[in-house]
Amino acid sequence: MTEIKGKIALVTGGSQGIGRAIALALAEAGCRVMVNCAHNSANAERVAAEIRDKGGLADPLLCDVSDEKAVEAMFDSLEPQGGAEILINNARLDPWLRRPGMSEGEWFDRVMAVNLKGAFLCSEAFFRRAKSRKWGRIVxxxxxxxxxxxxxxxxxxxxxxxxxxxxxxxxxHNGAPFGITANTICPGMVITENIGKRLTPEKYAEESAAIPLGRGATSEEIADAVMFPIRNGYVTGETININGGMYYAP
Structure with missing residues (x-):
């Protein structure tokens, strides 16, 4: 198991929900956490302040991960401090909060730009810089x-x-020769502070009934799963399903 105390961890979309819980877990493990968000810097600062109040190290980091130049600048800004050593690609557009008036094509492009292209841009920027350090974790x-x-x-x-x-x-595959691992966490329904904006109580009851364990996950349960492949350097290319049984359920 790898000691990660003192390492710099970047959590995209870290200003709320699962991202916040992951940022707190990394800070508790002794990482210096960069709390990224695209627009709401006040939320990112609140998470960073929460970490600092508990004796940890954290800073907000404003960047739209779908913007290639902004991503490069974000990773460059961390190099004087030693560079990002842990990357959590968590930023996403919430599918329940689509703006009215967006066409199907516009919505598809925007979701891909943030959820997938953003993860690619961050992973690529991270990978190029981490190779020389011979260590890195992508989740x-x-x-x-x-x-x-x-x-x-x-x-x-x-x-x-x-x-x-x-x-x-x-x-x-490409990171293995350089001591860089990459893994996927697949959550099911997670009870975050915004769950009430997505689901009515009736819809939540319906969704919960379809989960063998009968409930959604806490953000902390997801964060706990994230910490495993960060600490364990022999896990790479794997998918960790944490969904209360939704994956095997009919």
């Missing part, structure tokens, strides 16, 4: 939706999350 946050047939409003999301498995395999 892609996908979804059980990458395995299950999607209803119409979830098609773009499911396709974007399925693509992250290909990223994982590519960076696991």
């Amino acid at each position: 892609n946050i996908a979804s059980v939706r990458s395995f299950r047939p999607a209803e119409p409003n979830m098609i773009a999301y499911g396709v974007s999350k399925l693509g992250m498995h290909a990223l994982t395999r590519a960076y696991a």
Whole structure:
């Protein structure tokens, strides 16, 4: 098991929900955490401040991960401090919060730009810099939706999350000679602070009834799964399903 205390960890989409829980878990393990968000710097600062209040090290980092130049600048900014050593590709567009008026094509392009292209751009920027350090961890946050047939409003999301498995395999293969591992975490339904914006109580009850364990996960349970392939350097190219049994359920 690898000691990760003192390493710099970048969590994209780290200002709320699963990203926040992952950032807190990394900080508790002794990492210096970069809390990324695209727009709401106040939320990112709140998470960073929460970590600092507990004695950890954290800074907010504003960057739209779909913007290639901005991604390069973000990773360049970390090099004087030693460079990012752990990358959590968690940033995504919430499929339940699509803006009215967007065409199907516009929505598909935007979801791919953030969820998949953003993960690629960050992974590529990370990989090029981590090779010389001979150590690195990439964890892609996908979804059980990458395995299950999607209803119409979830098609773009499911396709974007399925693509992250290909990223994982590519960076696991190409990263192995340099001590860089890449793995995928696939959560099912997760109870975050925004669950009420997505699901009515009736819809939540319906979704929970379809899960063998009868409930959604906490963000902390997902963060716990993320920490395993970060600490264990012999796990690479793998998918960790954490979904209460949704994957095997009929």
